[in-house]
Amino acid sequence: MDILTLLQPDDWHAHLRDGDSLKRTVPDLAKQFHRAICMPNLVPPVKTVEEAVAYRERIMQHVPEGIDFDPRMVLYFTDHTPSDEIKKIKDSSVVNAIKLYPAGATTNSDNGVSDIRKVYHVIEQLEEHQVPLLLHGEVTHSHVDIFDREKRFLDEVLTPLLRQFPQLKLVLEHITTADAAHFVLEQGRQVAATITPQHLLFNRNDMLVGGIKPHFYCLPILKRQSHQTTLLEVATSGNPKFFLGTDSAPHAQSKKENACGCAGCYSAPYAIELYAQAFDQMGKLDKLEGFASHFGADFYGLERNSKTITLVRKEQTIAERLTYFPNDDIIPLFAGQTINWSLQ
Ligand SMILES: [Zn+2]
Numbered sequence: 406m407d408i409l410t411l412l413q414p415d416d417w418h419a420h421l422r423d424g425d426s427l428k429r430t431v432p433d434l435a436k437q438f439h440r441a442i443c444m445p446n447l448v449p450p451v452k453t454v455e456e457a458v459a460y461r462e463r464i465m466q467h468v469p470e471g472i473d474f475d476p477r478m479v480l481y482f483t484d485h486t487p488s489d490e491i492k493k494i495k496d497s498s499v500v501n502a503i504k505l506y507p508a509g510a511t512t513n514s515d516n517g518v519s520d521i522r523k524v525y526h527v528i529e530q531l532e533e534h535q536v537p538l539l540l541h542g543e544v545t546h547s548h549v550d551i552f553d554r555e556k557r558f559l560d561e562v563l564t565p566l567l568r569q570f571p572q573l574k575l576v577l578e579h580i581t582t583a584d585a586a587h588f589v590l591e592q593g594r595q596v597a598a599t600i601t602p603q604h605l606l607f608n609r610n611d612m613l614v615g616g617i618k619p620h621f622y623c624l625p626i627l628k629r630q631s632h633q634t635t636l637l638e639v640a641t642s643g644n645p646k647f648f649l650g651t652d653s654a655p656h657a658q659s660k661k662e663n664a665c666g667c668a669g670c671y672s673a674p675y676a677i678e679l680y681a682q683a684f685d686q687m688g689k690l691d692k693l694e695g696f697a698s699h700f701g702a703d704f705y706g707l708e709r710n711s712k713t714i715t716l717v718r719k720e721q722t723i724a725e726r727l728t729y730f731p732n733d734d735i736i737p738l739f740a741g742q743t744i745n746w747s748l749q
Pocket residue numbers: 418420444652654
């Protein structure tokens with residue numbers, strides 16, 4: 406298979422940031438995807454439907470002429486989110502979900518939920534209105550090893566949560582372990598997961614062997630190869646519980662190549678080609694369209710896209726760097742490396 410035409414994909418997990426960042430991030434994402442879930446971890450976070458609508462307007466100002474991009478918005482769950490905000494999400498035409506970050510789990514998550522049991526009264530509303538809860542699934546206790554944080558979250562937070570709210574619609578974002586993949590497989594249809602390109606293509610050796618490579622550092626952190634293998638298997642299995650979410654997250658080069666470097670990989674400009682590379686390695690290119698273009702829309706109850714894109718088996722070299730701020734570039738995921746697929 407050398408030419409692959411798919412319905413235009415959507416990205417169900419992306420970080421666009423705000424202000425000047427949007428000049429880079431919005432065109433990069435809009436060039437590939439029709440819709441994107443725009444994560445709300447700004448400073449300050451996007452906490453209400455009204456703030457989400459205003460953020461969407463700022464994003465729309467940077468969509469290049471002639472491109473049809475439809476940002477889907479998400480609220481940031483805090484300890485103080487009022488229960489009646491959930492009905493407002495349900496009634497909104499642009500907000501689709503709410504994102505829960507355990508406090509301190511990742512970039513700009515200080516305002517996250519300190520203990521999920523404190524917000525069960527709001528989660529009750531999510532279940533009732535069938536509004537998806539998007540989860541960063543890691544515990545944050547300092548005594549828990551960074552490589553075990555996702556597994557501990559499944560056992561200590563998610564299992565009791567789903568026992569309490571069996572009909573809750575939920576996306577476990579950017580899963581990184583075989584444990585999470587199996588957990589999702591064991592649940593009903595209302596529980597799904599997104600998978601990033603970096604967790605399909607790389608493992609912790611790529612980040613740590615032969616010198617530390619900060620541009621592979623993201624959260625949840627890359628795990629061992631056996632987990633990567635399971636993620637590849639479930640992503641390419643055709644099971645609609647697993648769909649595309651890049652978690653593309655821009656950080657300037659100086660913030661990544663730093664004694665205390667930021668977490669996040671910037672994959673937006675090459676995302677669909679990177680996924681094609683992973684599916685091709687598994688001999689499962691025929692399963693890419695479901696993962697990239699069908700299952701996420703179906704889960705969110707949105708129409709599938711109608712336009713198509715075409716990928717061709719033609720080598721391309723990922724840029725060494727991209728302009729970000731006047732004096733600070735951004736280094737994309739897999740910079741300077743050659744991949745086998747190009748977007749026509
Ligand atoms: Zn994210």
